[in-house]
Amino acid sequence: MPKQTKTTQDNTEKISHATSTVKVPANKKPSDTKEKKIFVLDTSVILYDHSAVQNFQEHDVAIPITVLEELDNFKKGNDIKNFEAREFIRFIDKLSSEHMLQEWIPLNGKTKGKFKVMMNGSAKLDATKIFGDKNDHHILNSALHMQQDFPKSKVVLVTKDINLRLKARALNLIAEDYETGKIQDVAGLYTGSDTLEEIDPAVINDLYEKGSSESVKVIKETPPDNHYYVLKSFKNSILSYYNPADDQFERVDKQTAYGVKPRNAEQTFAMHALLNPRIKLVSIQGVAGTGKTLLALASALEQRRDYKQIYLARPIVPLSNKDIGYLPGDIKSKLNPYMEPLWDNLKYIQNQYAENSKEYQKLRELVELEKLVITPLAYIRGRSLSNIYFIVDEAQNLTPHEVKTIISRAGENTKIVFTGDIYQIDTPYLDSQSNGLSYLIDRARNHPLYAHITLLKGERSELANLANELL
Numbered sequence: 001m002p003k004q005t006k007t008t009q010d011n012t013e014k015i016s017h018a019t020s021t022v023k024v025p026a027n028k029k030p031s032d033t034k035e036k037k038i039f040v041l042d043t044s045v046i047l048y049d050h051s052a053v054q055n056f057q058e059h060d061v062a063i064p065i066t067v068l069e070e071l072d073n074f075k076k077g078n079d080i081k082n083f084e085a086r087e088f089i090r091f092i093d094k095l096s097s098e099h100m101l102q103e104w105i106p107l108n109g110k111t112k113g114k115f116k117v118m119m120n121g122s123a124k125l126d127a128t129k130i131f132g133d134k135n136d137h138h139i140l141n142s143a144l145h146m147q148q149d150f151p152k153s154k155v156v157l158v159t160k161d162i163n164l165r166l167k168a169r170a171l172n173l174i175a176e177d178y179e180t181g182k183i184q185d186v187a188g189l190y191t192g193s194d195t196l197e198e199i200d201p202a203v204i205n206d207l208y209e210k211g212s213s214e215s216v217k218v219i220k221e222t223p224p225d226n227h228y229y230v231l232k233s234f235k236n237s238i239l240s241y242y243n244p245a246d247d248q249f250e251r252v253d254k255q256t257a258y259g260v261k262p263r264n265a266e267q268t269f270a271m272h273a274l275l276n277p278r279i280k281l282v283s284i285q286g287v288a289g290t291g292k293t294l295l296a297l298a299s300a301l302e303q304r305r306d307y308k309q310i311y312l313a314r315p316i317v318p319l320s321n322k323d324i325g326y327l328p329g330d331i332k333s334k335l336n337p338y339m340e341p342l343w344d345n346l347k348y349i350q351n352q353y354a355e356n357s358k359e360y361q362k363l364r365e366l367v368e369l370e371k372l373v374i375t376p377l378a379y380i381r382g383r384s385l386s387n388i389y390f391i392v393d394e395a396q397n398l399t400p401h402e403v404k405t406i407i408s409r410a411g412e413n414t415k416i417v418f419t420g421d422i423y424q425i426d427t428p429y430l431d432s433q434s435n436g437l438s439y440l441i442d443r444a445r446n447h448p449l450y451a452h453i454t455l456l457k458g459e460r461s462e463l464a465n466l467a468n469e470l471l
Helices: 030-034 043-048 065-072 080-095 127-131 135-149 162-170 201-210 265-275 292-302 331-350 358-368 400-408 436-444 462-470
Strands: 004-008 014-018 037-041 060-064 114-118 154-158 174-176 193-196 228-232 237-243 248-251 281-286 309-314 372-376 388-392 415-420 450-455
Touching: 037 135, 043 065, 043 080, 060 065, 060 135, 065 080, 065 114, 065 135, 080 400, 114 135, 127 135, 135 154, 135 162, 154 162, 162 174, 193 265, 201 228, 201 237, 201 248, 228 265, 237 265, 265 281, 265 292, 265 450, 281 292, 281 436, 292 309, 292 331, 292 388, 292 415, 309 331, 331 358, 331 372, 358 372, 400 415, 400 436, 415 436, 436 450
Parallel strands: 037 060, 037 154, 060 114, 154 174, 193 228, 281 415, 281 450, 309 372, 309 388, 388 415
Antiparallel strands: 004 014, 228 237, 237 248
């Protein structure tokens, strides 16, 4: 898939760069895209995408020596940021095998720019004297020094740190976010379902009676794969979805999964996708209380005989962005607070039954025999996920690369479900446009193995709905 990175000349000029083509907005001339720029990358960009330096087309890219020093602190560990740091360090090592890093080293291909590592230098404006002596401000100084050395080039600091961008602009230095993989129109993000009105009642009756129909007359174009519809006429309505395998519309009935029954149309659609063995990848997006994790877990338990194990995992986002090693106690006590919301969902399902019932005891047995595993996502990385129903909760706190890495681990007979709220980001360098869940929804839509549903209505309680709607 092509990657994109966007640069801003001022508040009104924008040029969007893709790895293969340059897209020019209608109000710009093609000649405007040929202006040579020098992009100075911050550590946060490298930890987000280790291949970032190759995504700036014909423009030059520079890395302050301070960034290499910071990456040295990230090279050990099993998190994705550690992987990104190691991969970038290997890339730099290979690139510098025949060059000195202080030289401008040509990147691959004639259409690419050059790359160098910037040593600490002095500029007329010293960020450390203005903001204090810390690494971020040394990176600012490197960009200011580059701006001073190359007055004819437009120097742009690229960082995912919002505060650093603000500081750069305060020093009259252009600063931008790294835009590769970023979704431009979050408001128009794929929802997975539509409501169609004024449908011929005969069409709806046909779906009711037969359960499927080769065509729905009101839809002129072929629908997206696994897309869901609420079809309404003046006298009746029906829930349906487009099955791309059979090229037909099918009736969607409410299904109960381990005592959990959907309460609205979107939940019914989500349950259908979660229980459909043909759909191997599902994403569910929605605000707190819409039932994302509960539906996913209940559906997995309903299909427990079809999979060797059920994994329910979530990324660990520590307080103040510090490693969990700062917390007191052993590893179990450190992780328990992060896993508690997942256990709450399991307890809710378990409490649908009496303690002496077969279903209640079965859930306890699944946990004891590790057929159902609730674990931090970091413990899953590097494994081959075969014959597993794998649920990733809070997926909005993953990067696009992390989502890709997880899906690429899937083996035979594995189903992966991502749930989350793209507007509730807990990590400092992600937002609603750049997180992995938004990226997945945008890129995987209309694939025969994928289905997505956005849940709109909170079903936790009337009090929870009050918070979502009014506060």
